[in-house]
Amino acid sequence: GEWQDTDMLNPWDFGREKRIAPFDEQFFLVMNLAVGGTGGYFPDEAANGNGKPWNNESPQAMTDFWNQKGTWLPTWNLEENNGEGAAMVVDYVRVWASDVIKQN
Numbered sequence: 001g002e003w004q005d006t007d008m009l010n011p012w013d014f015g016r017e018k019r020i021a022p023f024d025e026q027f028f029l030v031m032n033l034a035v036g037g038t039g040g041y042f043p044d045e046a047a048n049g050n051g052k053p054w055n056n057e058s059p060q061a062m063t064d065f066w067n068q069k070g071t072w073l074p075t076w077n078l079e080e081n082n083g084e085g086a087a088m089v090v091d092y093v094r095v096w097a098s099d100v101i102k103q104n
Contacts, residue, residue, distance in 0.1 A: 031088075050072070053069075
């Protein structure tokens with residue numbers, strides 16, 4: 001979000017039919033699961049089991065997280081059901097049309 005407040009170009013401005021972009025052309029929907037981060041979304045004082053395995057101020061937060069895998073990886077229960085409980089599962093994706101079309 002908020003890309004409109006940056007110098008980035010709107011990628012949909014160049015489509016065939018701006019009013020229905022991105023649905024006027026083939027596109028891909030990327031879904032991911034993000035872990036960690038240092039943006040303050042998961043405060044350093046947060047407690048979850050053994051505590052947070054990295055510090056937001058650390059210049060090597062990703063390495064700190066990985067080095068602490070002995071505290072968080074066992075909670076994923078990889079040995080149960082072939083690790084299926086640790087996988088991201090998408091049941092369905094719902095996309096619907098807006099009844100508001102914003103003109104530039």
